Each structure stands twice: as C-alpha cells, then as structure tokens.
Amino acid sequence: MASSRLRTQFFSDVIFNRGIFLSEVQLRRYSSHFVYTADSEKTTSNGTKSKMNMFQAINNALDIILKSDSKAIIFGEDVGFGGVFRCTLDLQKRYGKHRVFNTPLCEQGIIGFGIGAAVAGSTAIAEIQFADYIFPAFDQLVNEAAKYRYRSGNLFDCGKLTIRTPCGAVGHGGLYHSQSPEAYFAHTPGLKVVVPRGPIKAKGLLLGCIRDPDPCLILEPKVLYRAAVEQVPEADFQLPLGKADILIEGTDITLIGWGTQVHVLKEVATVLKDSYKVTAEVIDLVTILPWDVTTICKSVCKTGRVLVAHEAPMTSGFGAEIAATIQENCFLNLHAPVARVTGADTPFPCIFEPFYLPTKWRCLEEALKLLDY
Amino acid sequence: MGLNRSLRFAFNISKSWIQIYKTYSTCPKFPGAKTTFTNQLQFTETSSYAPIPIFRILGPKGELLNSSDEPKLSEEILLKMYKDMTVLNVMDKILYESQRQGRISFYMTSYGEEATHIGSAAALDLDDLVYGQYREAGVLMYRGFTLQQFVDQCYGNIDDKGRGRQMPVHYGSKDLNYVTISSPLGTQLPQAVGSAYALKDTNRVVICYFGEGSASEGDAHAAFNFSATLGCPVIFFCRNNGYAISTPVEEQYRGDGIAGKGPSYGINTLRVDGNDVLAVYEATKLAKDFASKEKKPVLIEALTYRVGDHSTSDDSSSYRPKEEVSDWLNNDYPTKKFRHYLESRGLWNEEHEEQLLAQANKGILAALSNGEKKKKPKWTEMYEDVYKFMPLHIKKQQDAMKDHLKKYGKYYPIDSF
Numbered sequence: 001m002a003s004s005r006l007r008t009q010f011f012s013d014v015i016f017n018r019g020i021f022l023s024e025v026q027l028r029r030y031s032s033h034f035v036y037t038a039d040s041e042k043t044t045s046n047g048t049k050s051k052m053n054m055f056q057a058i059n060n061a062l063d064i065i066l067k068s069d070s071k072a073i074i075f076g077e078d079v080g081f082g083g084v085f086r087c088t089l090d091l092q093k094r095y096g097k098h099r100v101f102n103t104p105l106c107e108q109g110i111i112g113f114g115i116g117a118a119v120a121g122s123t124a125i126a127e128i129q130f131a132d133y134i135f136p137a138f139d140q141l142v143n144e145a146a147k148y149r150y151r152s153g154n155l156f157d158c159g160k161l162t163i164r165t166p167c168g169a170v171g172h173g174g175l176y177h178s179q180s181p182e183a184y185f186a187h188t189p190g191l192k193v194v195v196p197r198g199p200i201k202a203k204g205l206l207l208g209c210i211r212d213p214d215p216c217l218i219l220e221p222k223v224l225y226r227a228a229v230e231q232v233p234e235a236d237f238q239l240p241l242g243k244a245d246i247l248i249e250g251t252d253i254t255l256i257g258w259g260t261q262v263h264v265l266k267e268v269a270t271v272l273k274d275s276y277k278v279t280a281e282v283i284d285l286v287t288i289l290p291w292d293v294t295t296i297c298k299s300v301c302k303t304g305r306v307l308v309a310h311e312a313p314m315t316s317g318f319g320a321e322i323a324a325t326i327q328e329n330c331f332l333n334l335h336a337p338v339a340r341v342t343g344a345d346t347p348f349p350c351i352f353e354p355f356y357l358p359t360k361w362r363c364l365e366e367a368l369k370l371l372d373y
Numbered sequence: 374m375g376l377n378r379s380l381r382f383a384f385n386i387s388k389s390w391i392q393i394y395k396t397y398s399t400c401p402k403f404p405g406a407k408t409t410f411t412n413q414l415q416f417t418e419t420s421s422y423a424p425i426p427i428f429r430i431l432g433p434k435g436e437l438l439n440s441s442d443e444p445k446l447s448e449e450i451l452l453k454m455y456k457d458m459t460v461l462n463v464m465d466k467i468l469y470e471s472q473r474q475g476r477i478s479f480y481m482t483s484y485g486e487e488a489t490h491i492g493s494a495a496a497l498d499l500d501d502l503v504y505g506q507y508r509e510a511g512v513l514m515y516r517g518f519t520l521q522q523f524v525d526q527c528y529g530n531i532d533d534k535g536r537g538r539q540m541p542v543h544y545g546s547k548d549l550n551y552v553t554i555s556s557p558l559g560t561q562l563p564q565a566v567g568s569a570y571a572l573k574d575t576n577r578v579v580i581c582y583f584g585e586g587s588a589s590e591g592d593a594h595a596a597f598n599f600s601a602t603l604g605c606p607v608i609f610f611c612r613n614n615g616y617a618i619s620t621p622v623e624e625q626y627r628g629d630g631i632a633g634k635g636p637s638y639g640i641n642t643l644r645v646d647g648n649d650v651l652a653v654y655e656a657t658k659l660a661k662d663f664a665s666k667e668k669k670p671v672l673i674e675a676l677t678y679r680v681g682d683h684s685t686s687d688d689s690s691s692y693r694p695k696e697e698v699s700d701w702l703n704n705d706y707p708t709k710k711f712r713h714y715l716e717s718r719g720l721w722n723e724e725h726e727e728q729l730l731a732q733a734n735k736g737i738l739a740a741l742s743n744g745e746k747k748k749k750p751k752w753t754e755m756y757e758d759v760y761k762f763m764p765l766h767i768k769k770q771q772d773a774m775k776d777h778l779k780k781y782g783k784y785y786p787i788d789s790f
C-alpha cells in the first residue's frame with residue numbers, strides 16, 4: 001500500500017499546499033515599471049487618518065456609503081466574499097446579502113440590472129471583475145446607461161449607477177488582464193469616466209461618483225490596490241469630478257497622465273530636474289470625461305511643451321483627444337508638437353510588457369526631444 | 374345539380390367546417406406552437422418536470438455497478454486514460470509549485486476534473502475540433518500535447534506556439550485541432566457553433582467546453598439557440614464543478630442546472646457523473662455519434678467538483694470549508710476511482726503506479742528545466758500578427774522602439790529575449 005499512501009500524501013500536499021520539491025530555485029519577482037509615491041499631506045481634509053492601501057480605501061468608501069445611504073446596493077461577480085481584489089471585503093457580513101451580493105457570471109446582466117436598479121431609486125454600485133471583461137456590457141453602457149436621460153427628455157435617468165472596474169498593467173496580465181479601455185467610453189456622451197492614482201483619490205472619487213447625478217465609470221489601476229499606500233482620512237469626503245490635479249509645478253514642459261502612469265511621469269520629472277536642470281509640470285488628468293481642458297491648456301500655454309502618456313494603444317487613445325484640443329487652444333504657445341508616449345498599437349502582450357508600456361525611459365527620451373526641438 | 378347532391382354538398386361543407394372548427398379549438402395555430410389549449414390556469418414550475426438523472430457506470434469506490442454498462446474499450450485505451458489522468462495530476466502539482474516559486478507567473482490546476490477531460494477526449498477523433506475554456510489541459514494531453522509544450526507555453530519561451538503573448542495555460546495547437554484558449558468567458562460557445570456549421574458536410578464534430586459559471590453569459594444563450602435552429606454538429610460540454618471562483622452554483626442558477634436548459638432550446642441533453650471517466654466516455658461517444666449523424670447539437674452536463682483553488686491567484690479556504698474539499702478528495706476522487714476499477718480488472722497495481730509517478734515526475738521536471746533555459750521570443754515579435762501584414766503605423770512603432778533601445782537598452786530585460 002506504499003503507493004496509495006504516496007498518492008494520498010500527494011493529494012493532501014496539493015490541497016494543503018505543502019511539499020516544495022524544486023529546492024534549488026531562486027525566487028524571481030516581477031519588478032514593476034513604476035515607483036509609487038503617496039500624495040502629499042495637503043491633498044485633503046483634517047480629521048483622523050489611517051494608513052490604507054487602495055483596496056482598503058475603496059472598501060472604506062463603500063462601507064461609508066452602505067452605512068449612510070440605505071438605498072445603496074453593491075453587486076457583481078464574487079463580490080460576496082470580498083471580490084477578487086478584496087475591495088468588498090466583509091461588507092456582506094456587515095450589511096447582509098440583500099445589499100452586497102454575487103450576481104451570476106454575466107456582465108451585460110450586471111450593468112443592465114444596475115441601470116434598472118438606479119432607474120427605480122437604488123444607489124447601484126456594480127463591479128466588473130476586470131475592465132477587460134466590460135465589453136459584453138458595452139451595449140448596456142453605451143446605448144443604455146449613457147443615453148437614458150437624453151432620450152427620455154430627462155423623464156428617466158440612471159445617474160445613481162456607478163461602475164467600478166480594475167484596469168491597467170500588472171506585470172503578467174497579458175491580453176485580458178491588462179487593458180485600459182478608457183477611450184472607448186470617452187467616446188460616449190453621457191458617461192463620466194475617472195481614474196484614481198492612489199488610495200485618497202480612489203476613496204474621494206468613488207464617493208464623488210456614487211453621489212454624482214450621472215452614471216460614472218471608475219477605472220481602478222489594479223497594480224495600485226496593494227502597491228499604493230497612503231494616510232487616508234477616515235471620514236466621509238468627496239473629490240470633484242472633471243478637475244485635473246497639478247502634482248508637480250514646473251515651467252519647461254507639461255507631462256500629462258492618469259492612473260499608474262502619473263507615477264511614471266513623476267519619476268521622469270525627477271530625472272529631468274536632477275540630471276537636466278529642467279522643471280516639468282506633472283498633471284494627473286483624473287477625469288477622462290468630462291475632462292479639465294482649462295487646467296491642461298493653462299499649463300501648456302505656460303510651458304509650451306507637452307507630453308501625454310497612457311498605457312492604452314496610441315491610435316484613438318485619449319491622448320489623441322488631448323493633443324487635438326491643445327493644438328486648437330494653445331497653437332501659438334507651442335514650441336514643439338504635442339508628443340504622445342503610449343502602449344503600442346498591438347493587443348497587450350504578456351511577456352513583452354516591458355517593451356509595450358510607456359516606460360519612464362521612453363517618456364524621458366521623448367521629453368528630451370521636445371526640449372531640444 | 375339535384376337536391377340530393379346539393380344537400381350532400383352542404384353537408385360535406387358543414388362537416389369540414391366542423392373539422393376545421395374542432396382543430397382550431399384543440400390545436401393552437403400560433404406559429405411555432407406545439408401544444409394544446411387548456412382551461413387549467415397553473416404555473417409550470419421546476420418541480421413540474423423530473424430533474425434529469427445523472428448517468429454513471431462506476432460507483433464511488435470504482436466498482437462496476439452493472440456489468441452490461443461496461444464500455445468496450447481496449448486495455449490499451451483504458452491504460453492511456455488512466456496514465457494521462459495521473460500525469461495531469463503530477464503536472465498540475467509541479468507547475469503549481471513552480472508558480473509559487475516565481476518561475477511561472479500563473480497557473481490553473483484541474484484536480485478533481487480529470488475524468489471530464491480524459492473521458493470526453495477519448496471519445497473524440499483527432500479530427501474533431503476542440504474549443505476549451507482553460508481548465509481542460511487533460512483534453513490536450515490526451516490528444517498528444519507534450520509536457521514540454523505545456524511548460525513552454527507557461528514560460529512563454531521561444532518554443533511557445535503562442536509566442537509568449539498570453540498568460541500561462543492559454544494553450545493552443547493547430548496540429549491537434551485545439552483552438553487557442555482566450556480568457557473572456559463564454560466567447561468560445563457561439564464560435565464553436567459557427568465552426569460546427571462550417572463542418573456540417575464533413576463527419577467531423579466540434580466540442581466546446583465551458584464552466585457552469587460561463588453558462589450564465591449571454592454568449593451561451595446565443596450558442597444554444599443558434600446550434601439548434603441552424604442544425605450544427607456541436608457538443609456543448611459543461612464542466613459543472615460547483616464554483617465559479619467563489620460563487621457557488623446556488624448563486625449561479627436556479628432550476629435543473631445546465632442540463633435543464635437543453636430541452637427548452639430543443640437540444641438533446643445528457644447529464645453525467647463527471648467523476649466517472651467511463652460514464653463521461655460513453656456520454657461523449659453517444660453525443661458524437663448523434664451530432665455527426667443527425668447534424669444536431671448535444672448538451673452534456675458533467676457534474677464534478679473543483680478540488681483545487683480556482684487559480685494560483687485564489688485562496689478557496691476563504692469561501693468554502695476545507696472539509697468539503699477533503700471529502701471530495703477522499704471519497705469520490707476520479708483518478709483514484711478509476712484506478713480501483715483497473716485494479717479490479719487486474720490491469721493495474723502498486724508497482725505500475727510507482728513507476729508511473731516516478732516517470733511523470735521526472736518527465737515534468739526535465740521539461741521544466743528545459744523550458745526555463747530557453748530564451749523568450751525576440752521582443753520585436755510583439756508587433757507581429759496583429760494583422761497578417763504589418764501596417765505602416767505599427768512598423769513605425771517597432772522602428773521607434775529599436776531606436777529607443779539603442780540608447781536605453783540597458784534598462785530593459787533584452788538579454789532574456
């Protein structure tokens with residue numbers, strides 16, 4: 001019976017996760033393509049703060065909403081046990097299955113259900129497990145949610161719908177766990193689209209979106225869920241939609257990004273300052289739709305040089321919209337063409353991720369070209 | 374026309390009117406209606422129909438329940454089935470570990486579901502086209518995908534036919550008629566139906582695997598309905614393993630499971646014990662014969678249990694009790710069950726088992742160390758295959774990256790590519 005014991009052992013190892021039998025291995029960690037820097041103290045209100053990463057800050061915001069708004073419901077695939085990124089952790093335990101619940105596995109169902117709940121008065125907060133999987137719901141979002149108010153002459157609306165979904169590169173996500181689909185939705189009048197860069201932003205924007213009178217899509221860079229840690233105010237607070245943040249002030253060149261890319265650009269600004277004695281103005285666009293043209297154009301008119309960077313592919317990426325708007329509004333102030341550093345015009349590749357992304361070095365090289373133009 | 378004749382005529386007319394009237398009142402003329410009228414107003418409920426029973430051949434201990442049910446399979450095939458189930462277990466164990474050690478970035482095991490893979494694969498021909506979801510490595514193994522090929526894909530190295538573009542376990546093989554796996558769930562279902570339509574005038578069939586979770590996607594509805602209305606020789610093979618990540622079947626559907634949907638779409642349906650490899654084999658064989666002869670779809674729901682975590686990103690102890698898992702592991706485990714059956718027929722013993730485990734271990738470790746040494750495909754390949762011929766705008770991006778790397782190459786992992 002030696003081998004049946006062997007097999008039982010084999011299976012219990014499997015289950016209980018023991019028995020590493022490749023011993024001579026060095027652990028290979030996937031290094032990330034950016035260094036996260038926390039928002040500075042001045043960003044928000046007084047009151048007590050505590051250390052939270054981004055998924056905890058989101059969890060905290062959802063907790064506040066469930067507590068303060070009896071109409072609030074949270075739903076999506078696997079949200080009941082806390083969600084695959086832990087954003088809804090313990091919420092079902094605290095508020096019950098009727099308010100925080102799993103749906104069947106169907107994105108078009110999730111968004112259609114969310115629209116209907118919002119139409120009938122619920123504060124509907126839907127989770128799509130990955131932004132890459134939002135496309136089965138494209139029709140419900142683009143043709144329904146976005147057009148509800150308009151087509152009914154404001155008789156009906158689904159403004160109480162908010163959709164949260166993780167987006168962006170994570171190191172090994174490949175085609176379908178890495179995409180940044182903001183531009184598809186930016187092409188849809190009626191939706192609002194925001195991207196947080198860290199925990200404070202995520203909490204404030206999420207509460208802002210939930211209380212905003214229009215349907216909002218919040219794209220959460222998944223790599224920041226754990227990597228981004230900040231002192232987040234514990235109290236209820238909202239951050240405005242449609243307002244960009246100037247993170248670093250500068251006079252020589254404007255660097256524009258959102259989400260994770262903001263942290264890449266902050267690093268670029270540091271290199272420019274330290275090695276080239278150039279001051280870059282780094283702006284987080286924050287809201288993709290409707291976006292803050294004023295802040296961007298004011299900065300570009302001051303610096304005369306601008307670089308937009310995003311992870312999504314270049315062609316018809318949101319950078320194209322920004323570039324067109326800048327040349328329209330700041331033409332005579334420009335010392336160089338508007339530059340875009342973006343993901344390649346290919347699907348998001350798994351092992352080639354380091355070559356696909358708008359890395360610090362690609363952004364730096366492009367910035368230097370602009371300064372030399 | 375005499376009175377008599379005209380009377381008869383009138384009588385005839387009224388007779389046919391009565392007939393027509395009768396037909397109208399009992400047999401509805403609504404387009405597509407296949408039923409009768411009734412004056413009983415009552416709900417049709419789940420319990421109005423008996424649930425579809427589960428076909429099985431082996432009992433939980435691997436005992437043959439009814440000797441007349443025993444499939445006529447050669448010893449050679451039976452042994453191949455068992456060996457592949459076991460090798461799949463060993464491969465899963467080692468690749469799972471290697472993910473834990475950071476050698477590969479991700480992995481998904483098939484523990485508990487190997488009978489659904491191997492039983493169905495054994496009933497098909499290599500000509501038949503396979504669409505998988507992701508947890509069907511055993512099907513591919515049975516068809517002849519080598520351990521080295523599995524490992525190379527997981528590493529995304531130069532010998533990965535998918536050129537390193539997808540995450541681990543997204544296998545594909547043109548030679549083995551196994552369409553490359555795609556992560557978005559449910560998308561393979563209507564595609565399989567289209568392929569089946571295209572193959573209608575051959576005797577090939579298409580098989581499409583999917584989880585019970587994916588069956589909730591809109592694409593599943595589209596696929597079922599298209600296959601029935603357009604008469605497509607496709608086998609829908611649902612692996613109902615009880616969970617979609619953390620979501621249990623109780624929260625996924627109501628009614629008589631996935632099989633229960635079949636008849637309402639007009640699809641011939643089977644429900645089978647997915648932990649009984651012989652039953653799965655028989656069901657798939659029947660489905661294949663029917664689909665290829667009748668040019669019609671079949672739905673198979675194989676009931677099983679996902680013994681492992683959903684993937685290496687998951688820790689299932691946070692949503693299901695460990696005892697539930699160990700119960701399946703100890704009491705109705707497909708590979709163990711099949712082994713007992715083979716032993717009872719004198720086809721297998723301890724010694725064979727030990728040899729097989731040792732050989733499998735060695736084979737997969739060798740594949741692993743080979744796979745690890747191989748380089749990645751050249752980074753320039755990232756830009757290829759977006760289209761058959763590279764358009765200018767992509768070529769320009771590729772060239773720009775080449776120039777960039779001339780200056781900044783030291784910051785990129787060029788050496789491993």
Ligand SMILES: Cc1ncc(C[n+]2csc(CCOP(=O)(O)OP(=O)(O)O)c2C)c(N)n1
Nearest residue numbers: 133508556557558584585586587616617618
């Ligand atoms: C369209 C889409 N939505 C969500 C996901 C994320 N996801 C991956 S696997 C999975 C669960 C699938 O469950 P099931 O179909 O039962 O297959 P199993 O994993 O049990 O084999 C989910 C939700 C996805 N890959 N695609």
Ligand SMILES: [Mg+2]
Nearest residue numbers: 584585616617
């Ligand atoms: Mg499942």
